[in-house]
Amino acid sequence: MINEFELSDETPVYVISVAAQLSGLHPQTLRAYDRMGLVSPGRAVGRGRRYSLRDILVLREVQRLSQEEGVNLSGIKRILALEDEERRSRLRLAETQAEIVRLRAELESTRAVAARLAGLLRSSSRGGALVPVRAAGGTSAARPAHLPPAPSAPAAASGNAPLDGPPAGSRAPTEIRRDTGDG
16 A cells, blocks of 8 residues: 555656656657657646656657567557556456455355354244344344354354354344244
8 A cells, every 4th residue: 555655656756857867768759759648747736747667667668669669659659558458457357356256255155144044944943933133223132042152253254154143244134933842
């Protein structure tokens, strides 16, 4: 995490003369590239250009493509746009994969709670009565004596959530059946 006093590769800090030296290009060339949209630096309060380390690396790549590969400036602009699009796509893919992992874990937790509730309902199908698990207002009701104690925090962290309530963000029944022994 970057705070306001730390610099990243995206932080515009270099004035045009320094950026020109670091990239090996003339300041007029940097201005022309800015006008063409090849490399658009940030702006200071007085509207002066400020280049980031990433901008300087892009300027070096523009120079390499132009001199070593013989690519014209419109081709370079297209290459840079495609590389930026690929970078954004990779970021979106990573975010999507992280979301899938989170949703799979939530699904498994929900399945485990549903299986435990189904087991309780099956075991008490001989005419059990419903016992509130939560009191009105969302607070936990007193646990009946015949139910086992709620698991401790480590059990909840391992995916075996206590029967006191649903996992965060889910809706679960607010009552469970209690076996009355009539059967």
